[in-house]
Amino acid sequence: MSSSISYKNVQKTFTGSQVVHALKKVSFTIEPGELFCLLGPSGCGKTTLLRCTAGLETLTDGRIFYDDRDVTTIPPFRRNIGMVFQSFALYPHMNVFENVAYGLRVRGIDEKSIRNKVTDIMELVGLPDVLRRNPSPTALSGGQQQRVAVARALVYDPQILLLDEPLANLDAKLRRHMRAEIRRIQKVTNVTTIFVTHDQEEAMAIGDRLAIMRDGLIEQIGSSDEIYHNPNNAFVSNFIGKMNFFTGTIGSIRGEHYQVQLDGRNSALSFTPKVSSELKAAAVGDRVTVGFRPEHLRIKPKAPDHEVLGRVRIIQHLGQIIRYEVVVEEGAGERVIEVDMLGTVPGVGEGDAVAIEFSERGFLFAEGGEVA
């Protein structure tokens, strides 16, 4: 039985040696059975939100509901939830079986059912053999420990499963495998799940929907497609997928068509961008940030009429696409623009001067905020 989770103006302020507003008025709802990703840079409040959901932290203000049950003040052990910690938090003094059976023993379930449930869940997480040897969890590999932690959290059919960067301790290859496993297990059990990560690729791969957090606030919620194609602001656009930013001033607006005078360039950029929601009332003369995804830029060997010029630093072959990292001089410093091409550009090698061409499909954001 999985339930929905609703946050109503949730606030959390830590008052220790210094006051930290870890969560500032967070309100949203997670649907029953959903696999929901919390994504954001380090320190943005993901863990805090998760711990508040579990009841491990008391809210400073606001309410949290599981379905329509107000759980705000209910201690964690009366909530029927499961959680996997980043460190896995397996009990070192119990063997694997006892670790997994823990939540069942707490519930006073009879020995025979415990045995069955543990066996079933270990099968589900793909470790049926480990029970035969039944070693101490410290003798397991990272991936096995992770599966045991998931099994321990799921064995008593919780309403909600909380995962705090559960893959952070695994190596890259195992991470990719385990995230698929977690999605599979989640779909089998259909338990409402929150998955915390600061890896955008992981979030996009695993989540039904994701929330991008920054600085104690939710910036945007949606499927990874929605967020990728319609980011609310520059920060989000660069957190889900890569975005190259340019600053400029709006020269003219004709319907969907914009002309933007980019800073430091002679000719104006003329295109039909996706205008972010924060910029609906843009007018001629406004300062804006223009964004282009790497696949919406092109590079060409240098020619005199091309304007944005740079030097290729690295050429990476990423499967089908070829990524060119182009160093562009800008004011006093320089920065790197990423351009993805579907094949190699003849006559362009590392260290060569190139021109960058903009396509029609860019993004238009309010000025500033293109961090991360």
Place this chain on the structure above:
Amino acid sequence: MSLKMQDKGGGWLTRQRQKDYTPYLVFTIPLAFLVIFLFWPLVTTFIRAFLGSGSRFSLGPLTVSNFERFATSNLYRGSLRNSFIISFSVVFFTLLIGVPMGYFVARVKMPFKRLILSLGILPIILPSFVGAFSWVILLGRQGFVRHYINMVLGVFGLELPSIYGLFGVIFTMTVTYYPFIFLLSYGAFEAVNPLLEEAAMIMGSGRSRILRTITLPLVIPSLAAGSILVFIRAMGNFGIPAMLGGDQYVLPTLIYFRVNGFWDLNGAAAISLISVAITGGALLLQKFIVSKREYETISASRSEYKLHSHPAIRIIATLYCGIILIISLAPQMTMFIMSFFTRWGAAGPEGFTLTNYARIPTIASRPILNSLFLATTASLLCAILGSLVAYITERRKPRGALILDLAIMAPFILPGTVVSVALISGFGGDSWLPLTGTFTIILISYMIRRTPYVFRSVVASLSQLDPTLEEASMISGANWLYTFRRVSFPLILPGILSGTILTFATLLQELSTTILLYSSNTRTLPIQIWGAVADGKFGEASAMSTLLIAMVFVVVYGMNRFLGQSISSSFKVG
């Protein structure tokens, strides 16, 4: 279902009912214990100090007459002066002996380092009053060693001062307490980052200059801590000045004298107050010094020490450590030999016999049983109390945890005799809870004085215990008590055990508290030894001491085997 209904109501009462109250319930048990058996006796002691002399407790006219004696009576003035002279001298001499030894063992290439470290700890593990009477055998009026020393000193027209008096007390305390300084300074010299010293060397400083300007300032916090520890021990020690003081009194013996000689509990309370004020002041001073000089001993990227390897230094260092060890362990060896002889004359032990041991069952079987019973029971109670308080103050941090934290550490500055005075004062024959002369009052005094051992040990192992383990248990549906039983407790058990066994070992030899609290039914082995020494029966005293030391040894050695941890680390508890 019903839960759901209530939640919609969402009133204050419902929310209160959903809280987890178990930690608060458990919190009240140690709090109640401390209020009744620590705060209350201390309060009555405080009040008594301002009542007229005698043992009557009334809220009658308050007076400072008990304190005036420190100005008028020579005995009082002398005791206070002696306490200061002794404590400061002992700190001075232990530093003088201990720091070089710590430096040598840490920084000089020499053999038997591990042996030196484990033998070096013995004087503080073994009962200090055993040292006291053994020194009488060696350096007393007909002392065996005294004879030879005086022969040498006689050449210069000098004579060794009498072992009875300040010299004997300071000497015995020094050889008893130097291990604190030795071990702490050893640890500090080990920990100082050699990169700092190398940096200074590169900048052209010589070795002695480096020692003065870099190394010593870095070990000073440890030395300050060690000095205060020694100071407090020296201030509170009863056994050594009682056996060796002669007509020179110190505060603990003065307290004993007031209570046992005059039955003047109020007067004793006043002396206790002074004594606590001194040790408390010393502790504050230490806090102040240490917090001012908190240096980083960065352990990352440390390079190996270049140990001194010049032959001359190596010989000096080895000889030095050897001589110190022989002197400080001489009493134990003497006692062991003495236990097989009838007397120790000027030429050595005389009259080999086994009767000293044969008499133990008749004279000491009851005290031995009492000692075992008291030490075992008190250790178990300390274990429960200490671990609970450690757990609550470390993990739950309820309001008021700080008070609990302070209360549990307070006995560190309360000398044993003061704890006894407070307990007699709070639970005397005419009080609401008369306990004098019972096993209970001794148990309580032991708990008050030793719970900090377990507390510290558990706090240390709690800091190693990842809190997410406990959170994971709560998430799985376990309440606080279940979590404690199944997760926290098993994981801090090693900490609890080492604290408890240490407590047991020190309680077996406890004298300074018991001396004021025992009755004919509750005599302990140390009391029996003390009595035998007072009667001049050194042979019997030695046999009993050997037995006592054997028991302490078995326990401590067993702990080390079982927990695989070094004795010295557990004794730093202080």
